[in-house]
Amino acid sequence: MENYFQKDIETMPVEKIKEMQAEKLVNIVKYVYDNVEYYRDKMNEKGVTPDDIKGLEDLHKLPFLSKADLREGYPYGLLATDLKNCVRIHSTSGTTGKRVVAFYTQHDIDIWNEMCARAIVAAGGTDEDVVQVCYGYGLFTGGAGLDGGSHKVGCLTLPMSSGNTERQIMFMNDLGATIICCTPSYAAYIGETLKEMGYKPEDNKLKAGIFGAEAWTEEMRRDIEKALGIKAYDIYGLTETCGPGVAFECSEQTGMHINEDHFIAEIIDPDTGEVLPEGSKGELVFTALDKEAFPLLRYRTRDICVLTREKCSCGRTFIKMCKPMGRSDDMMIIRGVNVFPSQIEAVLLNEGYAPNYQIMVDRVNNSDTLDVYVEAKEGDFSDKVKDMAEKEKALAGAIKAMLGINPKVHLVAPKSIQRSEGKAVRVIDKRKRLGINV
Amino acid sequence: MEIIMAIKQLSVFVENIEGSLATITDALAEENIDIRAMCVADTQEFGIVRMIVDDAPSAKQKLADKNLFLSVTEVVGVAVDDEPGGLAKAVRLLADNGINLDYMYAFISVSKKYAYVVLRVDDNDAAEKLLSSKGFKIMTDDDVKKM
Numbered sequence: 001m002e003n004y005f006q007k008d009i010e011t012m013p014v015e016k017i018k019e020m021q022a023e024k025l026v027n028i029v030k031y032v033y034d035n036v037e038y039y040r041d042k043m044n045e046k047g048v049t050p051d052d053i054k055g056l057e058d059l060h061k062l063p064f065l066s067k068a069d070l071r072e073g074y075p076y077g078l079l080a081t082d083l084k085n086c087v088r089i090h091s092t093s094g095t096t097g098k099r100v101v102a103f104y105t106q107h108d109i110d111i112w113n114e115m116c117a118r119a120i121v122a123a124g125g126t127d128e129d130v131v132q133v134c135y136g137y138g139l140f141t142g143g144a145g146l147d148g149g150s151h152k153v154g155c156l157t158l159p160m161s162s163g164n165t166e167r168q169i170m171f172m173n174d175l176g177a178t179i180i181c182c183t184p185s186y187a188a189y190i191g192e193t194l195k196e197m198g199y200k201p202e203d204n205k206l207k208a209g210i211f212g213a214e215a216w217t218e219e220m221r222r223d224i225e226k227a228l229g230i231k232a233y234d235i236y237g238l239t240e241t242c243g244p245g246v247a248f249e250c251s252e253q254t255g256m257h258i259n260e261d262h263f264i265a266e267i268i269d270p271d272t273g274e275v276l277p278e279g280s281k282g283e284l285v286f287t288a289l290d291k292e293a294f295p296l297l298r299y300r301t302r303d304i305c306v307l308t309r310e311k312c313s314c315g316r317t318f319i320k321m322c323k324p325m326g327r328s329d330d331m332m333i334i335r336g337v338n339v340f341p342s343q344i345e346a347v348l349l350n351e352g353y354a355p356n357y358q359i360m361v362d363r364v365n366n367s368d369t370l371d372v373y374v375e376a377k378e379g380d381f382s383d384k385v386k387d388m389a390e391k392e393k394a395l396a397g398a399i400k401a402m403l404g405i406n407p408k409v410h411l412v413a414p415k416s417i418q419r420s421e422g423k424a425v426r427v428i429d430k431r432k433r434l435g436i437n438v
Numbered sequence: 439m440e441i442i443m444a445i446k447q448l449s450v451f452v453e454n455i456e457g458s459l460a461t462i463t464d465a466l467a468e469e470n471i472d473i474r475a476m477c478v479a480d481t482q483e484f485g486i487v488r489m490i491v492d493d494a495p496s497a498k499q500k501l502a503d504k505n506l507f508l509s510v511t512e513v514v515g516v517a518v519d520d521e522p523g524g525l526a527k528a529v530r531l532l533a534d535n536g537i538n539l540d541y542m543y544a545f546i547s548v549s550k551k552y553a554y555v556v557l558r559v560d561d562n563d564a565a566e567k568l569l570s571s572k573g574f575k576i577m578t579d580d581d582v583k584k585m
Contacts, residue, residue: 376451381509383449383488383558384540385479410483413451413507 002251002314005121005153006114009261010316014309017260017317022055024289025264029053029062032295035080038073039065039297059264059287060275065299070100070240078294079103086293091139092239102239103293109148111290112242115259116149116235119248122257122314123208123233125179127154130205132177134168134186135213136422137161141243142213146181149245155179162186162421165193176205184216184224184232185424188355191227192415201229210235212244214424215324215342219349221253234323238301240294241286247321250314257318258307262290265319266298267307281306284321304331332361332429334368337405341426347402348374351395356417362430370407372399375414443576444512444562446494451507452478452485461504462487469500474585475556477543490515490545490556492583514565515545515577517552524553531572532557537565548585 004010012020030050032039042063043049052061070078079086081103088104104112120131131150135142143161150157158177160168168190171177180187187209194204206228212235221232236256237244246263247256258265263286267276270283284301303324312320325340332339345355353374360371374395382388388411396409452458459478466473475490491497494510501508518524532539538560545554554577559565566576 376507379509381449381451381507383447383486383509383511385481385486386540388451388484388486389481412453412484413505415505416453 003121003124003126004316005118010118010257010318012261012317014317018056020261021264021289025056025059025287026050026053028287028289028291028295029297032080032297036078036295038069038077039063042069056264059266059298062287062298064273064285065296067100067240067300067302074099075101078296080291080295081105081293088144089139090141090144090239090243100240102242104242105292108242108291108293111262112145112245113148113152115242115245115248115262116145117152118149118259119210119233119235119245120146120149120153120155120179122248122250122316123179123210123231124251125150125153125155125208129153129155129178130158130176131155131179131181132158132160132168132172134160134162134180134182134190135244140213140422141237141239142181142183145237145243145245146210150181165190165421166197169194169197169199172204172206173199178205179208179210180206180228180230181210181235183213183420183422183424184211184220185214185355185420186422187211187224187228187232188220189419189421191224192354195227201227204229206230208233210248212236213422215330215340217342217346217349217355218323219346220355223349223355236321236324240296240299241288241301242291246286250312250316252313254312255308255320255322257312257314257316257320260318263288265307265321267305268300270300270302270304278307278309281325284324330427332359332427334361334370334403335405337403339370339403339405343402344372344399344407345426347398348395351398352377353395354414356415356419357426358417359427360430361427368431370405371410372396372407373410373412373417375417376411378414443514443566443570443578445490445515445556445577445579445582447511447513447556447558448489448491448494448497448501449509449511450487450489450501452487454480454482454484458485459487462501462506465500465504465506466491466497469496471497471500474582475543475545475554477541477556479541488541488543488556490582492585494579511558512562514557514559514562514569515554515582516557516569517554517575517577520549520551520553525555528555528557528569528574531568532559532565535564535568537561537568545585 033050086103092100133146137143209232224232233249235244237246247258266285267282276282284303288296305324306322309319358373362369392409399407472492479486540558
């Protein structure tokens, strides 16, 4: 039987959700216009006033907000309330540029924690569970979000933060953790370490894992589920929108339900900004309906995905987003072809390689080069140079079949690629040093 | 009863990074392992170090403990006359009988009369039978230990 944290809201009829969203939208637009000069200027520039926004059908009239806007407004430019009403900040990892700082009122945090609680309950969590949070605590939203959600559900919370994997495993075993929350790459690493320490997947009490903050594939999900003996659930969020919990997966594991009582999701054409019909692939855009300190109207996430409102077996009525196919800023254009690291990862896992890899892109003699460093399979080493070269060739062929361009594959020793305890750095694009816009 | 004569070779994957080979040789030195024969194959990307040692099981354990990527393969060790044309006889014999040679290398010389070589062929059994039928002495792990 499906469990809900807030059944009335999570299973609300779609028309009711839309009514609620429309009402909240009208109010939040007025609130932002009155309190955020930066966005008011954007609206004025477009000739839109709060009076023009009467319902969901008017949403498209509002200007977009981008990460560049948030950076430009750093630190207080997008703040909508007095600092005395704010109780916390979080900040992006800054992996793609200057950091963005997001502010929270207590009400903002309460809503965020509730959304994380919905995710934990959807993954089978109750107040009898022991939740091990090994997302980083601190500026990163992962630790605080799941920690807060776990408290709301009433679980025993192990605030481990990331790192010190052997200690993670000791607590997991000694305190009987039943749900684990971290990045998927760290979950894979914990699985690997468990095996190395001689544990079998059935030796721990874990039943579920909630993994997010980076793109991962279905193949990686299966690997993690096997290694830890759990069901692995996806969770989605951005620091800008509050953190993890904006969308979460249910037992059906076919996409994440967006918490539509707090967010409106749109899919747009990333090039033209045009709103696309349901079921189209495009860039995900969020409008936050309840945020007080750091409201966002039509925020472009740069995540490429598809929305669907097909009936879900879990009974939830919230629209579902598929696993992001990659962040539009993760996308590389190599020899004119769009390449997402997640596509390469899917090939590796399909071919039986570990999801530990590094992609190096460079430009030599005016031509792009793609080098993929992959750990050889354990126990699959030949004394013949020819055999090793053939393995590399076979893998390069599989990647070419997926991408349409030829990579150079380099097998490296197992466990030699640096493991990540937070977000994994998969791509090194050396073209940037040449000042090439990629 | 068939006597298994093939000797054990350790092959270790080394990345093209400074000090990779030293990691291997240091580990073996620590374990008091004597290297009887060695050859390094290098490509642009990586190298493969192949070795015959006096105690293959201990060496394997030690290197695996150092997280090195390795495998153990059986190869043919053969004694040839240590004189001009000594090796030629053995190699010609294999060639004439259609036995493919992937690679070969020599032991550090321990006798005046014989030179010892390691042969990596596609069919160990056939190579051993053929060579011993023509009077070549085939080495065993025990011979390697006692060298």
